[in-house]
Amino acid sequence: MAANPMHQFNVYRIGPEIKLGEIDISFTNASLFMVISSIAILIIFNVGSKKNSLIPDKIQLLAELSYSFISKMISDTAGSKAKPYFSFIFSLFMFVLFCNMFGMIPYSFTVTSHIIVTFVLAAFIFLGVTVIGFIKHGLGYLKLFVPSGVPMVLLPLIVVIEIISYLSRPISLSVRLFANMMAGHTMMKVFGGFVVSLGIIGGWLPLSFSVALTGLEILVAFLQAYVFAILTCIYLNDALNLHH
Amino acid sequence: MSNDQFKIRLKIAKDKIKSKNNSNKIEKKSSLGAAFKMSTELVSAVAVGTIIGFILDNWFGTKPWLILIFFFVGVIAGIMNVIKSAKKMQK
Numbered sequence: 001m002a003a004n005p006m007h008q009f010n011v012y013r014i015g016p017e018i019k020l021g022e023i024d025i026s027f028t029n030a031s032l033f034m035v036i037s038s039i040a041i042l043i044i045f046n047v048g049s050k051k052n053s054l055i056p057d058k059i060q061l062l063a064e065l066s067y068s069f070i071s072k073m074i075s076d077t078a079g080s081k082a083k084p085y086f087s088f089i090f091s092l093f094m095f096v097l098f099c100n101m102f103g104m105i106p107y108s109f110t111v112t113s114h115i116i117v118t119f120v121l122a123a124f125i126f127l128g129v130t131v132i133g134f135i136k137h138g139l140g141y142l143k144l145f146v147p148s149g150v151p152m153v154l155l156p157l158i159v160v161i162e163i164i165s166y167l168s169r170p171i172s173l174s175v176r177l178f179a180n181m182m183a184g185h186t187m188m189k190v191f192g193g194f195v196v197s198l199g200i201i202g203g204w205l206p207l208s209f210s211v212a213l214t215g216l217e218i219l220v221a222f223l224q225a226y227v228f229a230i231l232t233c234i235y236l237n238d239a240l241n242l243h244h
Numbered sequence: 245m246s247n248d249q250f251k252i253r254l255k256i257a258k259d260k261i262k263s264k265n266n267s268n269k270i271e272k273k274s275s276l277g278a279a280f281k282m283s284t285e286l287v288s289a290v291a292v293g294t295i296i297g298f299i300l301d302n303w304f305g306t307k308p309w310l311i312l313i314f315f316f317v318g319v320i321a322g323i324m325n326v327i328k329s330a331k332k333m334q335k
Contacts, residue, residue: 157317164293164314164321172288176280227281 005189009113009182030117033109037098041091066094070229077230078237085236088128092121093229100181100221104214112224113181115174122174125232133239143242173231180224184217278333285329286322293318 013026048063056064070090074082096112103110111117133141145162146155191213194206297314301307 160317161321161324164296164318165289165325167296168285168289168292168321168325171292172281172284175288176284179284180280224280231281 005186005193008109008185008189011114029109030111030114033099033102033111037095037102037111040102041094041098045094066090073230074233077233079241081240082233082236089229089232089236092125092232093225096121096177096228097222097225100225101218103181103185104218104221110181110185112177113185115178118174118178119170121228122170125173125235126170129232129235129239132236133242136240137242141239141242144238169235173228177224177228180220184213184220188213188217278329281329282326285325289322289325290315290318293321 011028011030013028014032015027017024018026044059045063048059051057051060053060067090070093071086074086074089078085099111102108103113130141133144137143145159145166147158147162150158188210191206191210195203195210198206293314293316294311296318297311300310300314304310
């Protein structure tokens, strides 16, 4: 049914069914949009970095601006030690941003509105940051769970609390992106449905709401990619510069 | 541009980088992003605590005690998360 606001999140197979043992790895519309956003990123940054003219044209300006934006964000949040991880955070930010923005095109599919996609990204970051922390500090990384200046009596409780709050990181990271994208797109579809059902007389108010919501959604799409990247930087900062 | 002028500007730029590296503080984000961050942090810690309690209950067969305890520990962890990130923002 076209009026169903959740219909836009359906994942369906494109092309032949491919099975790897018991696992279905067929090419779906979700994979299609991931491929489209990756290719778009590759094209923009290849074209943008090819010419290197002193006075940049629009694409080169875009590439240079996003480079300096991410570079500044990393050095502000995680310090100079985080420079080697620039390429990872840059690709992460660009991928999430392009997936969100491609989702704003009508009739397209929003990859980041599925919890499994965002959770895999967040779990990968979580594992990576934990491994980096252990490599840099050895077993001393476990001091992260033992804050200084806590009385011995309270220590077991505090350690459990700290472990829970550490484990909650990938969940809060993934749920934030997923919930924002899904709620926003559902709301846009619902208001679009109101326009059709109220007709030419009553439809103007929800139509104006839809226009405003579209603007808000573009803001949210950018902001969520930014928050995703900046939180990765903050977690990386915890792993690189141990404070406690 | 003369050479002296350039030297002064280079010094200003270098000082800027130095002061940034020293303070190493988190840049003020837009408040909307901060609001999203806080709300999910509170909820996700509660969810993780409850899940851990549920798994431990199944292991030890102590239903429903551990899930109750870990639910409240999760609530405390969530509140501490929010306090921590609020403190980070104020710095």
